[in-house]
Amino acid sequence: MMLPSLDLAGRARRMHFKKLFQVLVLGGAMAGAVAASACSQANAADKAKKPAADAGTTDSAGGGVKGW
Amino acid sequence: MTSARAAAAEAWAFRARVEQEAALRFDRLAAVVAGFDPVSPVPAMMRRAADDERRHTDLCARLAASLGQPVVLDPEESLPSIAPRSLDERQAVLYEVVAACCVTETESMATLTTLMAAEPDPEVREVLHSISKDEVVHARMGWAHLSRESAAVDVSFLAPLIPGMLAGTIDESLFAAPPADEDPEGLLRLGVLPLEKKREVFLGTLEQVVFPGLEKFGVDPEPGRRWLAGAAAP
Numbered sequence: 419m420m421l422p423s424l425d426l427a428g429r430a431r432r433m434h435f436k437k438l439f440q441v442l443v444l445g446g447a448m449a450g451a452v453a454a455s456a457c458s459q460a461n462a463a464d465k466a467k468k469p470a471a472d473a474g475t476t477d478s479a480g481g482g483v484k485g486w
Numbered sequence: 487m488t489s490a491r492a493a494a495a496e497a498w499a500f501r502a503r504v505e506q507e508a509a510l511r512f513d514r515l516a517a518v519v520a521g522f523d524p525v526s527p528v529p530a531m532m533r534r535a536a537d538d539e540r541r542h543t544d545l546c547a548r549l550a551a552s553l554g555q556p557v558v559l560d561p562e563e564s565l566p567s568i569a570p571r572s573l574d575e576r577q578a579v580l581y582e583v584v585a586a587c588c589v590t591e592t593e594s595m596a597t598l599t600t601l602m603a604a605e606p607d608p609e610v611r612e613v614l615h616s617i618s619k620d621e622v623v624h625a626r627m628g629w630a631h632l633s634r635e636s637a638a639v640d641v642s643f644l645a646p647l648i649p650g651m652l653a654g655t656i657d658e659s660l661f662a663a664p665p666a667d668e669d670p671e672g673l674l675r676l677g678v679l680p681l682e683k684k685r686e687v688f689l690g691t692l693e694q695v696v697f698p699g700l701e702k703f704g705v706d707p708e709p710g711r712r713w714l715a716g717a718a719a720p
Contacts, residue, residue: 431686434599435694441622442592443699446629452527480570480581480647482654483511485504485590486597 489665490672495553497678502546502557508624509539510565511586518579519631526634528583531627538620545613552609553676568654570647577643580635584644584705585651587628589696593655595625596691597684601677610677629699636703645706649713652692660685661718689718 516532523529547557568585569578598618606614635641660681670680679687692714697707 431690432694435596435690438592438596438599438691439695439698442595442625443629443695443702445622446626447633447703449527449531449626450630450633480650480654481568481585482651482656483507483568483582483586483590484655484657486501486594 489667490669494676494678495550495555498546498550499555499557502543505539505542509536512536528627528631535624542617583628583631591625593691595621596687600687604674606677607675632703641704645709648710
């Protein structure tokens with residue numbers, strides 16, 4: 419079993435990622451919620467729409483965005 | 487020139503081009519999002535982000551030049567969409583926002599915060615600090631848009647597209663052995679993650695930030711997790 423003191427680096431890394439989740443993902447959701455209620459009624463109709471039948475099929479090429 | 491200095495010069499030159507592309511992308515996406523979600527705060531965030539990215543381009547290019555690699559950027563550069571052709575306009579925007587912000591800007595924030603903690607040289611630290619203040623907002627605006635779209639439309643179509651998105655995010659060398667002459671301490675001082683650390687940050691960010699975030703907003707992370715298990719397998 420790993421002694422607690424030896425797992426400090428691992429714990430720090432987990433805390434780092436947890437903080438990023440809170441700041442970026444949850445913080446982003448809060449930022450997006452601004453004015454969301456104003457358009458929720460209009461969005462209800464859109465919500466019922468389904469994606470195009472071929473949306474996301476493997477024959478369609480998509481790429482990624484390179485970063486740091 | 488030392489190996490760390492040459493590698494860092496190349497990395498900062500690459501970042502200058504990445505930042506220039508991000509500015510073009512955010513300008514284009516802001517106009518489209520405003521068309522179907524006029525009360526969204528995201529288009530305004532994207533327009534500010536485009537200005538940020540132009541400033542970052544200059545910062546990265548100047549640092550690359552100071553390390554010995556002048557950067558020549560094409561002012562007429564244009565940037566086509568990276569979304570699959572089968573998606574409609576709104577879906578294509580969501581695909582591109584998730585790729586650019588929820589994946590790449592989120593990964594960039596993890597990289598920046600890791601680099602900041604590694605005691606870089608003062609001039610490098612100043613650039614990292616300046617960029618990281620903005621990149622927080624750039625990552626957030628992706629999650630903001632995904633959050634809004636998940637409340638308005640079906641976003642589950644993204645799940646099978648995540649592997650292709652992730653594959654396009656990385657260089658194949660990410661899962662290879664580091665160069666024999668790699669100087670990890672020298673790289674960190676110059677604002678670049680050594681390969682092993684880069685891999686660790688990439689994997690940790692996907693597993694603990696990006697995949698849980700996608701799941702939270704209704705995008706099944708399992709296809710992405712399966713891709714990652716295969717890509718990272720020795």
